[in-house]
Amino acid sequence: MTVYKLTVQYDGTRYHGFQKQPHLLTIQGVIEQALAKMTKGQAVEVIGSGRTDAGVHALGQVISFNYPGNLPAISMLRALNSLMPLDILFTDSQIMPVDFNARFAVVSKIxxxxxxxxxxxxxxxxxxxxxxxxxxxxxxxxxxxxxxxxxxxxxxxxxxxxxxxxxxxxxxxxxxxxxxxxxxxxxxxxxxxxxxxxxxxxxxxxxxxxxxxxxxxxxxxxxxxxxxxxxxxxxxxxxxxxxxxxxx
Amino acid sequence: MTVYKLTVQYDGTRYHGFQKQPHLLTIQGVIEQALAKMTKGQAVEVIGSGRTDAGVHALGQVISFNYPGNLPAISMLRALNSLMPLDILFTDSQIMPVDFNARFAVVSKIxxxxxxxxxxxxxxxxxxxxxxxxxxxxxxxxxxxxxxxxxxxxxxxxxxxxxxxxxxxxxxxxxxxxxxxxxxxxxxxxxxxxxxxxxxxxxxxxxxxxxxxxxxxxxxxxxxxxxxxxxxxxxxxxxxxxxxxxxx
Known part of the structure; x- marks a missing residue:
């Protein structure tokens, strides 16, 4: 298992917010679907720094997740971008210590x-x-x-x-x-x-x-x-x- | 009858182009519907300087039409803007000689x-x-x-x-x-x-x-x-x- 921290931009116009909800298009849902493709179906839970509401945008949202594999950080970024719709774009990727959590480690936000x-x-x-x-x-x-x-x-x-x-x-x-x-x-x-x-x-x-x-x-x-x-x-x-x- | 010449901006993303088509959302169709509301149902034909395709935008498209009434130019602009969706905006309005036609009088375009x-x-x-x-x-x-x-x-x-x-x-x-x-x-x-x-x-x-x-x-x-x-x-x-x- 490898823990990744990624920075992501999105145009929130089409989405029912960041947080996954059944039957609705959400940022977390789209990212988790892409990760499930990469793991051939194994579920990967995405943690965001926090929620954003329906219609709210992000220039630098941060997520983390445990991935069952060890791709280089840049390969993870490219693989995810190749699976994203055009209104979501990953801009940075890092491999983190195993206890990193994009929600609990937040110090501040702009x-x-x-x-x-x-x-x-x-x-x-x-x-x-x-x-x-x-x-x-x-x-x-x-x-x-x-x-x-x-x-x-x-x-x-x-x-x-x-x-x-x-x-x-x-x-x-x-x-x-x-x-x-x-x-x-x-x-x-x-x-x-x-x-x-x-x-x-x-x-x-x-x-x-x-x-x-x-x-x-x-x-x-x-x-x-x-x-x-x-x-x-x-x-x-x-x-x-x-x-x-x-x-x- | 009064002939109006209006300048219009639009985000073409949602539209099947400028030109009216049955059962499809078009710029011309939306403007003609608004004019029909203003005339209580009398059809007004909108003439554009030219067509724009589906997804193409305008910062300064020009239209003209014969209107059965004689609103001041600024009132026509405000009335139409109050009836437009947020992705169409009229920015200028003039009353023209009766033989003006926004398509045939074009000299050049950028x-x-x-x-x-x-x-x-x-x-x-x-x-x-x-x-x-x-x-x-x-x-x-x-x-x-x-x-x-x-x-x-x-x-x-x-x-x-x-x-x-x-x-x-x-x-x-x-x-x-x-x-x-x-x-x-x-x-x-x-x-x-x-x-x-x-x-x-x-x-x-x-x-x-x-x-x-x-x-x-x-x-x-x-x-x-x-x-x-x-x-x-x-x-x-x-x-x-x-x-x-x-x-x-």
Whole structure:
């Protein structure tokens, strides 16, 4: 048995998320089917660094698995790529110590969220952005991002369906990228963990702050009230990208 | 009756081309359905500057139609956009003299073709590029593009199915854009007319020249032999964009 760690990009548009589900097209399901072809039917369980939802994309998702054989790392990458549809691409491959697990060894992650601005969505970006048509005060968003950096209780920013008891997470860096402004904004969030839908709820709340629907320091209040009903909105899955996963 | 001229962008991935076909999703069909809603059922025939094939995109396709009413141009644009799916977007609207016809008044067009290079296709560009994994000599491609500029008989570069007798066209400008090289190449072709699949056959032939599968001046020979069997390859629809249509 050999343990592989692979980095994978995917366009999540067609998929019902990362995690395997019966009768639905998922990233994990497609990768496990390819591995089963390579092992002539022996099941190989794929472990992801975490789930991504339906329609969410990855630029650097990381997976690991135990493979019954010992291909060189580059051969594993090429074999899997030859079996993938065009919307999934492995970009890196390493052989790891036998106790490596792509989920438990995660130290931190970076998510990126892309927002298309203006009255209409660019037809070519509809699956790769959220859309926000109202005027924004970028300085207010930047102030709110400074409130976000640090360690907070994110109960107000978790969708129902989350199963983890501890809601405290640390955001090391929260940035606004304005390279393509005013056509597009990008948010990046580097943190030690993210609750269910947390990035999408944060982005929707930040856009409300930037468009004067909430006070500029409302994040501070939301951390304290620990009530999801207060942060009511969730930005669409299409704008969210898992950008990078860091390990020890 | 008022004659409108509208500019429209579309992601052609989901469509069976521009031209209306029974029981198939087409750009013309979707626009005519929207217009029929606006007229409460009265049919309005949409005229495009030309067809685009299944999977081909447009950044600046132009259409015209006779509308039984006299909305301001901007209201027509907004009404149509409110009825379009997210992969079709009108970007400009004008009221024209009653004899304007978006097909017959065309003076010239610019097509762009995007080629993704490297071993693998970027999963996010699979529907918006052709893919070419072999090394290229850009200087040879540039030499071939100089052969292409001018007036030639393009019989060798027309797919079967073309119906126009005169195969002589003028290419005013043929350029290689290397802004994102070595990840991507873009070709632009500005000409007074294009035969069926002509751009896609030209691009595939240019890539053969750039990868030493054909002599650098083979276009000159192909113009002379007037034989489609000599230019055997066609680049995929996904890389092709109708960029701009010029009128008198």
């Amino acid at each position: 998510y990126e969220y892309r927002v298309a601005l203006g009255r209409y969505t660019n037809p070519f970006l509809r699956n790769y952005t959220g859309h926000f048509p109202y005027p924004l005060d970028l300085e207010k968003i930047r102030q709110a991002l400074r409130d976000l950096e640090g360690t907070h209780n994110f109960t107000s920013f978790e969708a129902s369906g989350g199963v983890i008891k501890n809601k405290v997470r640390t955001i090391y860096q929260a940035e606004l990228v304005t390279e393509n402004y005013p056509q597009e904004l990008r948010f990046t969030f580097h943190g030690n963990g993210f609750l269910y839908n947390m990035v999408r709820i944060l982005v929707a709340t930040l856009l409300e702050i930037g468009s004067d629907r909430r006070p500029v320091h409302d994040l501070q209040r939301l951390f304290e009230v620990e009530d999801r009903q207060q942060a009511r909105v969730t930005a669409p899955a299409s704008g969210l990208f898992l950008q990078k996963v860091f390990y020890e | 097509y762009e073709y995007r080629v993704a290079l490297g071993r693998y296709t970027n999963p996010f560009l699979r529907n918006y590029t052709g893919h070419f994994p072999y090394p290229l000599d850009l200087e040879k491609i540039r030499q071939a593009l100089r052969d292409l500029e001018g007036t030639h008989n393009f019989t060798s570069f027309e797919a079967s199915g073309g119906v126009i007798k005169n195969k002589v066209r003028t290419i005013y400008q043929a350029e290689l854009v290397t802004e994102n090289y070595p990840q991507e190449l873009r070709f632009t072709f500005h000409g007074n007319g294009f035969l069926y699949n002509m751009v896609r056959i030209l691009v595939a032939t240019l890539l053969e020249i750039g990868s030493d599968r054909r002599p650098v001046h083979d276009l000159q020979r192909l113009f002379e032999v007037e034989d489609r069997q000599q230019a055997r390859v066609t680049a995929p629809a996904s890389g092709l964009f109708l960029q701009k249509v010029f009128y008198e």
